[in-house]
Amino acid sequence: MQNSKDDMTENIVYNDLKEAFLLREDIAFLNFGSFGACPKPIFDEYQRFQRELEYEPVQFIVNKGPAYLKESRICLGEYLTCHSDDLVYVPNPTYAVNIVARSLDLKSGDEVLSTDIEYGACDRTWDFHCEEKGVKYIRQPISLPLTSKEAFLADFWKGFTDKTRLVFISQITSATGLILPVKEICIEAKRRGVLVFIDGAHVPGQIHLNITELDPDFYTGACHKWMLTPKGSSFLYVKRVHQQGLNPLVVSWGYKADFPSNSQFLDYHQFNGTRDFSAYLTIPKAIDFMKWNDWWGVAEDCRKLVHSWLPRLCDLVGSKPLAPVTDEFIGQLGSIPVRCENPLELKNILYSEYKIEIPVMVQNGQAYVRFSINAFNSEEDLIRLERALTDLKERKLIF
Known part of the structure; x- marks a missing residue:
């Protein structure tokens, strides 16, 4: 070594x-x-931030925290190839899915199209919010084993109707471990006039991700999986045109902020009360570790x-x-x-x-x-x- x-x-x-x-x-x-x-080097960085937090909690959370978070988001944005102001940190992708599912202006009779091989917690999230709004959550059956990308896409789009308002799909599935053709899904969904939300929990650090090129409306990924960061560090990307429509999952100081930033999206979602956000701050170190190794x-x-x-x-x-x-x-x-x-x-x-x-x-x-x-x-x-x-x-x- x-x-x-x-x-x-x-x-x-x-x-x-x-x-x-x-x-x-x-x-x-x-x-x-x-x-x-x-x-170890990333975990050491995590504990270094935690010690700094305990040495002077007020200075860390109130004064230094926003600058630390911004620096971390800039590094993550460069890694994901998107603008840092289009990202907010969340504890996990399920949290991100809840933000979007709660906020979308879906009406009774609308449909959300997904597959029957999605992550269970996200299935439950959509079940809950769709039932509450009178929206239908479509778990489109996918024939396994997959034989080709074209066969998967043909299976998937059978679930589309004129009531479909959103596509929700994993880029890499959880139980089945399959990489799905989300680029083609994004292109076709845009042609059909529906929004796309990609669950990329397993993507960053496992396969290359260029969010700008992929061009989804919403994308969530975990940093604490294949990007090697401590537990409880994930992100939500939202295309700028949709950011004003997303309500905070937890209403806190960012709502009608005394000192608003240039982004309501960041104000609403980045600070939700007292918590240790040290895990988010290790992302630059994790990216550096991956580069060096x-x-x-x-x-x-x-x-x-x-x-x-x-x-x-x-x-x-x-x-x-x-x-x-x-x-x-x-x-x-x-x-x-x-x-x-x-x-x-x-x-x-x-x-x-x-x-x-x-x-x-x-x-x-x-x-x-x-x-x-x-x-x-x-x-x-x-x-x-x-x-x-x-x-x-x-x-x-x-x-």
Whole structure:
């Protein structure tokens, strides 16, 4: 491991990136996708801000906080290729979805078009707000396994009607780990005159994202997943034309602000009362860490590992991958369809008996063992998973 410095901060280049993480060495951690994992230099930066907060809470929150947040948003905007004033920080993407779902001027009889492979918390959010407004939430069935981008798009647009007002769709799905063709969705939705809201929770840091080029109306992503920041740091992007229409989820000092900024959007949504926003401030450090450690090269290596093992593990349990195993559909998440009596029990056994941290998710009645691969993983982790699945098949816990 060697140390290097630039003009702003010390950066560490790791020869073995596993050394950068705080994860337990006895666990095969194949669940980066749920909550991420924060490298030591970024976590140190997090604690540095937390200490500064405790040394002088008033100065940190009231006087320094706005400038710190602005600096962080500028770095994030450059990383995402969008204007920093079109971003606000939120604790998680579900929070962002609630802001938009609550604020949109949807009328009784309108429809929100989505898929039946979305993240459960977001499904529940739309169910709640649509039911409250008399709006219909359409979970358009998607045929799995996917065979092509064109087949997916044909499936998806079957759910469109003249009552559709918004498309809500994941760029990378959660349980199934699929990369969806959201660029084509954005283009077609614009042609049809409907808004697009993309859930990109798993995108930043896993695949390249250029929000300006993609051109959605709304986009939310997590920084605490593939961007490596501490838990509770995510963002909401809103195209400027829609910003005035978004009400704060929590009404606080930014509403009718005594000292308004140049943006009602930022005033309404960025400060919602006392909280430790240190996690948001680590984003520049995380971007720097990824740059110094060739993170796109790391991501490519991780994808190759997923691509080589996903068909093999599916074959082991008698299933097939959910899409062609290419960069177009599969990134650093691999979902293995399995048949089992009790998915929660299976997850607990994988952890307690085999020391494998991995989720077993259920969607539309189908269970999936979803593995994530990041810099700290190796083929040995997947060999351990293969042995565990083989054993569980022999024990008839997978059939």
